[in-house]
Amino acid sequence: MSALSYQPILPRPAPRHASGALAWLRSNLFSDVKTGLSTIILGGLLLWFIPPFLNWSLFNAVWTPDVQACRAVQESAACWGVIAEKYRLIIFGRYPFDQQWRPLIATVLMMLMLVASCIRVFWKPWLAGSWIAVLTVFFILMYGNSLGLAKVPTDSWGGLPLTILLATLSIVMAFPIALLVALGRRADLPAIRVFCSLYVELIRGVPLISVLFMASFMFPLFMPPGLTIDVLIRVLVGITLFNAAYLAEVVRGGLQAVPKGQIEAAATLGLSYWQIQRKIVLPQALAMVVPSIVNSIIATFKDTSLVSIVSLYELTGALDMAINADANWKPFKLQGYMFIAIIYFIFCFSMSRYSQWVERQVNKSKLR
Amino acid sequence: MTEPIIKFEKLNKWYGNNFHVLRDIDLDVAPGERIVICGPSGSGKSTLIRCINRLEEHQQGKLFVDGVEMTDDIRAIDEVRKKVGMVFQQFNLFPHLTVLENLTLSPMWVGKMPKKQAEEKAMQQLQRVRIAEQADKYPLQLSGGQQQRVAIARALCLTPKIMLFDEPTSALDPEMIKEVLDVMVELANQGITMLCVTHEMGFAKAVADRVIFMDEGQIVEQNNPHDFFNHPQNERSKDFLSKILGH
Numbered sequence: 359m360s361a362l363s364y365q366p367i368l369p370r371p372a373p374r375h376a377s378g379a380l381a382w383l384r385s386n387l388f389s390d391v392k393t394g395l396s397t398i399i400l401g402g403l404l405l406w407f408i409p410p411f412l413n414w415s416l417f418n419a420v421w422t423p424d425v426q427a428c429r430a431v432q433e434s435a436a437c438w439g440v441i442a443e444k445y446r447l448i449i450f451g452r453y454p455f456d457q458q459w460r461p462l463i464a465t466v467l468m469m470l471m472l473v474a475s476c477i478r479v480f481w482k483p484w485l486a487g488s489w490i491a492v493l494t495v496f497f498i499l500m501y502g503n504s505l506g507l508a509k510v511p512t513d514s515w516g517g518l519p520l521t522i523l524l525a526t527l528s529i530v531m532a533f534p535i536a537l538l539v540a541l542g543r544r545a546d547l548p549a550i551r552v553f554c555s556l557y558v559e560l561i562r563g564v565p566l567i568s569v570l571f572m573a574s575f576m577f578p579l580f581m582p583p584g585l586t587i588d589v590l591i592r593v594l595v596g597i598t599l600f601n602a603a604y605l606a607e608v609v610r611g612g613l614q615a616v617p618k619g620q621i622e623a624a625a626t627l628g629l630s631y632w633q634i635q636r637k638i639v640l641p642q643a644l645a646m647v648v649p650s651i652v653n654s655i656i657a658t659f660k661d662t663s664l665v666s667i668v669s670l671y672e673l674t675g676a677l678d679m680a681i682n683a684d685a686n687w688k689p690f691k692l693q694g695y696m697f698i699a700i701i702y703f704i705f706c707f708s709m710s711r712y713s714q715w716v717e718r719q720v721n722k723s724k725l726r
Numbered sequence: 727m728t729e730p731i732i733k734f735e736k737l738n739k740w741y742g743n744n745f746h747v748l749r750d751i752d753l754d755v756a757p758g759e760r761i762v763i764c765g766p767s768g769s770g771k772s773t774l775i776r777c778i779n780r781l782e783e784h785q786q787g788k789l790f791v792d793g794v795e796m797t798d799d800i801r802a803i804d805e806v807r808k809k810v811g812m813v814f815q816q817f818n819l820f821p822h823l824t825v826l827e828n829l830t831l832s833p834m835w836v837g838k839m840p841k842k843q844a845e846e847k848a849m850q851q852l853q854r855v856r857i858a859e860q861a862d863k864y865p866l867q868l869s870g871g872q873q874q875r876v877a878i879a880r881a882l883c884l885t886p887k888i889m890l891f892d893e894p895t896s897a898l899d900p901e902m903i904k905e906v907l908d909v910m911v912e913l914a915n916q917g918i919t920m921l922c923v924t925h926e927m928g929f930a931k932a933v934a935d936r937v938i939f940m941d942e943g944q945i946v947e948q949n950n951p952h953d954f955f956n957h958p959q960n961e962r963s964k965d966f967l968s969k970i971l972g973h
Binding site: 617619620622623624625626627628629630633637638641642645720722 | 811
């Protein structure tokens with residue numbers, strides 16, 4: 359064996375002082391030529407874009423509901439006065455102005471309930487009971503016609519309360535339907551399989567707008583004369599069935615990823631079909647598709663904006679209505695859209711952050 | 727002779743229309759008997775024992791398990807599954823449940839046992855397979871050998887009359903095989919009826935009352951382990967044994 363000569367490694371210089379602003383800049387923004395170049399280019403773009411945007415949106419903007427002032431700066435600055443002027447119409451739509459405390463309380467209650475439902479310590483049987491109570495209070499407050507409250511028909515409901523109601527109810531109702539349809543597409547009985555596949559393919563094959571049109575205009579034609587179902591309920595059913603079809607496919611994806619051995623093992627333990635689905639298959643399947651489920655929920659939340667085409671003025675529709683009707687403010691619609699964009703973003707971003715927490719929870723069993 | 731606890735009568739099974747996986751199986755298993763089934767890959771060994779708890783259905787012939795004929799009747803299947811425990815090659819533990827929850831699932835939901843009682847029973851079984859200290863972990867936090875012992879304990883929570891083992895050590899690292907085999911030997915000595923598909927010939931020699939050799943869907947040869955290993959009669963068994971014992 360040849361002798362290996364002993365060659366000590368030369369001492370290396372001590373690492374450079376690695377804290378402080380300069381060190382941070384070096385390691386994060388200028389660690390090599392390419393990084394340095396892209397930092398300079400992106401930084402330049404930001405410098406070019408941000409100051410004018412801040413000037414437009416904040417420093418030169420008009421904050422008071424003053425049409426003349428808004429007109430004067432129209433070319434160079436934002437007019438948030440339009441929000442100050444129209445916010446109650448945007449948030450509550452056509453709901454009678456002097457009664458708007460009712461949707462306000464109803465919406466706050468519903469939001470508190472939604473937040474509570476996301477917190478683990480509240481996942482108790484009474485949560486379902488509280489939901490029924492809160493929904494009942496919501497409807498009594500919104501609809502009135504009892505307890506001395508004036509009646510407000512559902513076609514006068516609007517704005518954010520309507521958006522939240524439609525999104526919440528259609529998601530909650532779509533979920534069980536989606537589970538059944540997803541299981542149905544894997545059922546042993548061909549009739550069930552065909553029915554579930556047909557449902558999914560039919561619904562997925564048409565745009566939501568046409569489902570809403572059918573729910574709103576065609577459905578009443580087939581009803582016996584004298585029997586009418588409230589347009590809000592018809593639209594709610596339409597959105598629910600639509601989303602259930604998409605959600606069913608998401609769930610089915612998860613079902614397919616559960617190994618067959620899991621089902622066999624559960625069967626040999628004597629569990630029935632429904633016990634196997636509930637205790638073994640669905641918990642694993644749903645845990646795998648949390649990101650896609652949240653994707654669907656976020657899409658549903660934003661899709662509710664389409665109901666304005668059947669004369670239900672939720673947040674987006676209410677904005678249109680509030681601003682189109684007033685020639686003075688019409689030029690400032692962009693600011694209105696930015697305002698509701700912020701509202702939508704707050705909701706959707708919260709859902710997305712929440713889903714990341716859920717993912718961490720359901721993946722705990724995989725941590726070593 | 728006592729009434730057999732498992733009885734195959736001219737049982738035939740096909741996968742699809744063409745693949746004849748079990749051919750004219752006749753087999754009586756006495757209560758308490760310990761049987762090792764071996765044979766080349768694809769010979770139908772796993773399918774044979776999976777018929778016993780109806781993970782596979784047969785198309786011809788009859789199969790009785792503890793006096794119940796296996797048919798499409800869901801009640802008969804449920805009845806039999808309560809008496810038959812099964813251990814799989816891939817463990818098939820439920821990864822989203824803790825070890826203890828894996829064990830209490832069936833007693834609580836099928837046996838309608840109160841939670842506390844089910845947990846006591848589960849702990850007894852975990853002690854039996856010497857893994858009680860892992861009760862609150864999740865399956866994927868355990869080694870393969872530990873997982874398989876949990877799977878055995880889970881099957882034992884049914885208080886089964888019959889235990890089926892489908893290549894229980896084939897997915898394990900060599901140093902973990904012994905811990906699982908030790909548990910199985912203990913079980914065998916406690917008088918439970920066992921059918922075990924395995925190539926662990928040491929285990930077969932130590933505990934089996936009978937070794938069954940299968941090839942191409944048929945039971946080719948069956949004998950007590952001593953005679954089977956030392957004087958195999960059939961050419962195919964000789965060939966098989968020379969391959970697995972020849973090194």
